[in-house]
Amino acid sequence: xxxxxxxxxxxxxxxxxxxxxxxxxxxxxxxxxxxxxxxxxxxxxxxxxxxxxxxxxxxxxxxxxxxxxxxxxxxxxxxxxxxxxxxxxxxxxxxxxxxxxxxxxxxxxxxxxxxxxxxxxxxxxxxxxxxxxxxxxxxxxxxxxxxxxxxxxxxxxxxxxxxxxxxxxxxxxxxxxxxxxxxxxxxxxxxxxxxxxxxxxxxxxxxxxxxxxxxxxxxxxxxxxxxxxxxxxxxxxxxxxxxxxxxxxxxxxxxxxxxxxxxxxxxxxxxxxxxxxxxxxxxxxxxxxxxxxxxxxxxxxxxxxxxxxxxxxxxxxxxxxxxxxxxxxxxxxxxxxxxxxxxxxxxxxxxxxxxxxxxxxxxxxxxxxxxxxxxxxxxxxxxxxxxxxxxxxxxxxxxxxxxxxxxxxxxxxxxxxxxxxxxxxxxxxxxxxxxxxxxxxxxxxxxxxxxxxxxxxxxxxxxxxxxxxxxxxxxxxxxxxxxxxxxxxxxxxxxxxxxxxxxxxxxxxxxxxxxxxxxxxxxxxxxxxxxxxxxxxxxxxxxxxxxxxxx
Ligand code: SF4
Numbered sequence: 001x002x003x004x005x006x007x008x009x010x011x012x013x014x015x016x017x018x019x020x021x022x023x024x025x026x027x028x029x030x031x032x033x034x035x036x037x038x039x040x041x042x043x044x045x046x047x048x049x050x051x052x053x054x055x056x057x058x059x060x061x062x063x064x065x066x067x068x069x070x071x072x073x074x075x076x077x078x079x080x081x082x083x084x085x086x087x088x089x090x091x092x093x094x095x096x097x098x099x100x101x102x103x104x105x106x107x108x109x110x111x112x113x114x115x116x117x118x119x120x121x122x123x124x125x126x127x128x129x130x131x132x133x134x135x136x137x138x139x140x141x142x143x144x145x146x147x148x149x150x151x152x153x154x155x156x157x158x159x160x161x162x163x164x165x166x167x168x169x170x171x172x173x174x175x176x177x178x179x180x181x182x183x184x185x186x187x188x189x190x191x192x193x194x195x196x197x198x199x200x201x202x203x204x205x206x207x208x209x210x211x212x213x214x215x216x217x218x219x220x221x222x223x224x225x226x227x228x229x230x231x232x233x234x235x236x237x238x239x240x241x242x243x244x245x246x247x248x249x250x251x252x253x254x255x256x257x258x259x260x261x262x263x264x265x266x267x268x269x270x271x272x273x274x275x276x277x278x279x280x281x282x283x284x285x286x287x288x289x290x291x292x293x294x295x296x297x298x299x300x301x302x303x304x305x306x307x308x309x310x311x312x313x314x315x316x317x318x319x320x321x322x323x324x325x326x327x328x329x330x331x332x333x334x335x336x337x338x339x340x341x342x343x344x345x346x347x348x349x350x351x352x353x354x355x356x357x358x359x360x361x362x363x364x365x366x367x368x369x370x371x372x373x374x375x376x377x378x379x380x381x382x383x384x385x386x387x388x389x390x391x392x393x394x395x396x397x398x399x400x401x402x403x404x405x406x407x408x409x410x411x412x413x414x415x416x417x418x419x420x421x422x423x424x425x426x427x428x429x430x431x432x433x434x435x436x437x438x439x440x441x442x443x444x445x446x447x448x449x450x451x452x453x454x455x456x457x458x459x460x461x462x463x464x465x466x467x468x469x470x471x472x473x474x475x476x477x478x479x480x481x482x483x484x485x486x487x488x489x490x491x492x493x494x495x496x497x498x499x500x501x502x503x504x505x506x507x508x509x510x511x512x513x514x515x516x517x518x519x520x521x522x523x524x525x526x527x528x529x530x531x532x533x534x535x536x537x538x539x540x541x542x543x544x545x546x547x548x549x550x551x
Contacts, residue, residue: 008038008093009038014097015091028524029088032527036127036131037130040064044122044126048116049113065093068089068092071524073499076105080102080103083099111513128344137307140345142347147354148494148495150301152284152287156298157280158200163218165282171186185227218263222254246282248279252265275289275324275325280298281298301322302515329354331355333363347370348369349364357375359457403454407434412430428453494522
């Protein structure tokens, strides 16, 4: 499609007159239009269009429609209908009253175009630029971040359901591509086995029968794959996405025994892939399973960062979407990197325990960001015992590479290990002869033959962690950290008011686009509230909790 840029700067006079007469108090989209102007220009999206083909609908208008759609929780059909029928939407989009709008399918095509051109982030960047120009966003203040889980749009399947559904999905794809060829050889019993949708309710209950069914499914899937790959004129079918998924799931879930038979893997086998790689549904191959505390979910993880200065609107400045098992800790540096590039790096960043460790404290300090978040407690049994034999009881001399234990004994070795994850660990050992003769050995080590071993971080990290742990015990720090809780309200708003809990789409890229659009919609609602002088909501705490922060 070819782009013929339109200007949205001027609202047609008749549209403005009628919309203002009908809306004595401007609606959200009119308020935003009056304050920020059109927000997007067609030129912002020019790289997404070719130089040939049909003229495209104005991408700046479509981008605004997507955002208003999220702000009001509408389907594509409903959003397209609003463009035709709503006066305030016509005002915001600078359309003539007689404009017939567009077919709702244009929105889906435009989302695909944004994803193909990796232009999702441009939407948020364009809004943040406007907010800065209008002094509604000031970089360099306080910010806070939290994450939440997003459920996949696909049905959750157990392991056996996933195997059957994956084969069923592949057969459906082959039925569309080569129905005659498939019918010519497929065994009749497959229609009973893979015709209906698998449902745990109807599947065998005993472990023996379930394993037998999994073995049968494995053999059937392998037979299907062999039929395709040994028939030269049908080999192209192996490239169908559903067949590629089948292949991947079979590699992950089955193995060939020494007699050449296909067997289901034991989930505890070494060959079973980790959660970050395992495909759990053929309908959303990028969704992954993760566990956080008591919560188990299949899908993705969203990170939201917002400003939290009391005298400005609280604006979401960064969003990130990852597969569900990616831990929060890995995102701290990514968020700071992205905010640096956008010139929106905060001075103070409030986060929960999942985002903070010695290394992130150090890298943030080097960027000029004061990371405020509780460090994980030392979980070693020595720390739990509270008798002074954890790392804090040892004097570390980073110049001489030696340590002295609580009994005054010197270490015998000090070795640094650089981990593939980028972390450096220092392993310190004490002489076995000293520890064996030590009167307080049982408080220090459980080994009866070897000396105590202590794991430390490099000096800069160690000193930062020691200072941060001491600071976190003070009431001043707790009062400062209290402001982080507000981001949970933002997560709650995104989930309850904007439907973020379950993705509308399949795949990571579209889920991320949903997160970006949700973040922009929240920002518009907040800017609207700020302009109407609605005060910030306060984080509610009980009187009992208030007692502690007041201490
Ligand atoms: S067990 Fe070894 S390291 Fe621990 S206090 Fe005794 S001598 Fe020191």
